Amino acid sequence: MSKPSIPKGTRDFSPIEMAKRNYIFDTIRSVYSLYGFRQIETPAMETLQTLLGKYGEEGDKLLFRVLNSGDYLGKITDEQLAERNSVALSSKICEKGLRYDLTVPFARFVVMHRDEIQLPFKRYQIQPVWRADRPQKGRYREFYQCDADIVGSNSLLNEVELVQIMDTVFQRLGIRVQIKINNRKLLSGIAEIVGEADKIVDITVAIDKLEKIGLDKVNEELRADGISEEAIAKLQPVITLSGTNEEKLQTMENFLSASEIGMKGIEELRFILGACDKVELENELQLDLTLARGLNYYTGAIFEVKALDTPMGSITGGGRYDNLTGIFGMPGISGVGISFGADRIYDVLNTLDLYPKEIITNTQLLFINFGDKEAEYCMPIVSKSRANGIRTELFPDAAKMKKQMSYANANNIPFVALAGDDEIQKGVVTLKNMETGEQKQVTAEEMISIVKA
Incomplete structure (x- = not known):
């Protein structure tokens, strides 16, 4: 019998790993809520009609398709099978697929619920997505996205808020970052x-x-792409431009004076950068003229965040897009959004050892089980301990003392409570500090006070 395994590009997470991941999710969730964003969720599966054609030809290839239920080959002819045309076959035997990102399902959500939501609509979504990509370091087939979007508003104050959100999240996580904008x-x-x-x-x-x-x-x-030498020469001062944000804006203002759309971009950047100066960010906001990010998608401001203390690539990105819902026949809805890369943030926090010790929510107190009579005596004290907010376990079996103490050590449980005939007669428990080895008989109230302290 072969050993059990999981699909390539997916992962199991231990209790400690989950505590760390939840710390990231809870931090992001709390900041989103602080700025008035409300949470939604969409199904793991969407119809292929919703997903196909929204990510380009390459994206369509990376969609995980779900076979139809029942006899999915029942309507397929022998001739169609003999052709071995996987694309044509999949369209007949698969009607659903796993979501590729959270943006297209969100667009579908807005269109389907347009009579129920009030614009502007501020939503956040923290859910897994799936891509049939080639697994490699830092790239998985199943991973989480942590998105926030504001739709139905053209105001640049939305961009300013999203910069503040990125700044606040990384400030709370203790990661020094540079927020890039273009x-x-x-x-x-x-x-x-x-x-x-x-x-x-x-x-x-x-x-x-x-x-x-x-x-x-x-x-x-650039030359390989057919860009002329004259154009490449004109690009050099732009590509190598340095200085403060204002100095860059002034240089680009001169460079783009004959371009109406370019001057509109300068105007938008000047507003966002000026407003962000007033709110006193903790992290640097830098104008980076080489920042591109999915230009077929974004139409205005573009954001990217990089950690300063460890090489990790982009750990957050986003920007302004127009016509989010046009792909579903509801044109004219503009939006702006960001997405935190939870898996890369996880790696950064691990590398820099920035996780607070208190996030590992281990059991604080274990009651040793000596038998039915002793367990019956301990159960009301266990309940009282839990009612006081102490994470408490009663070992389920009357196993050997060594096994129960090994369980406490393996799970880093700091206190163990024991109750035998002597303790039962006195109405107390013996409380042992597993770190110091000190133990003494105490009342339930005294035990709670010691453990909580």
Whole structure:
């Protein structure tokens, strides 16, 4: 018989790992709530009609499809099977798929519930998503997304709030970060000014790699994409631009003076950066002109967060998008959102050892079980202990003392309570401090006071 296993790209999480993950989720959830976001959930499965065509051809390939129930091959002919056309077959035997992200299901949610929700609508969602990707370090087939979006409002105050949320979450987690910001309109203006407006995606994909591959390699990639030498020369001062946010804005204002869309991007960035200056962020907000992020999707401000004290890539991202619900026949709904990468944040906290010790919610007090009579005596005291907020266990079996004490040690339980004939007669328990070895007879009230302290 083969050993049990789990699918590649998925993981089990131990109690300690779950305590750490819940610390991240609870921190993000509490900050979202602080800013007036309300939680929704959507099903793990969506219809393929909802999912297909929303992520591009590559995304469609990464969808996990779910076989129809029952005799799913009943209506398939021998000829169709003999063709071995998996794409054509899957459309006939699969009507559902696991969600690929939380954004498309959210768009579907807004359209389906448009008569029940009040715009602007501020929602957050913390749920797993699935992608049939090739598993590798830091990339899984099942992982969590922690999204927040504001839809039905064009106000740039929403972008300012999301910057504050990112700043607050990482401040609470103790992670020093740099929040990067750019704007799709500014990038469109750059492509327009250098005479390559139709090559905006090629240009931005290349310059987005500056930090990873360096300037020379970026220029090589631009040439390979058919960008003219004249345009590449014009791009150099933009790609290598440094200075304060205001200095960068002033330089770009001169560079983009003949581009209407580029100047609109400057105007939006100036508002967001100015407003964020007034709210005194803990972490640096930096204008990064090489930041691109999914330009086919975003239409305004773009955000990305990187940890400063350990190399980890992007740990949060997002931006402004228009026409979220247009894919479902309800055009004109603009939105802006962010998503925290919980799995990467988990790795950062582990690497930097930033988890508070108190998040590991182990049992605090274990009652030793000497038999039926002793267990019956202990049970009301156990209930009283729990009623006072102490995480308490009564060992279920009258096993050997060594086994029960080994259980306490293995689970890092700091206190053990024992009650035999002597304690029962006196109406007390013997409380043992497992760290110091000290033990003494105490009343239930005294025991509660000691453990809580």
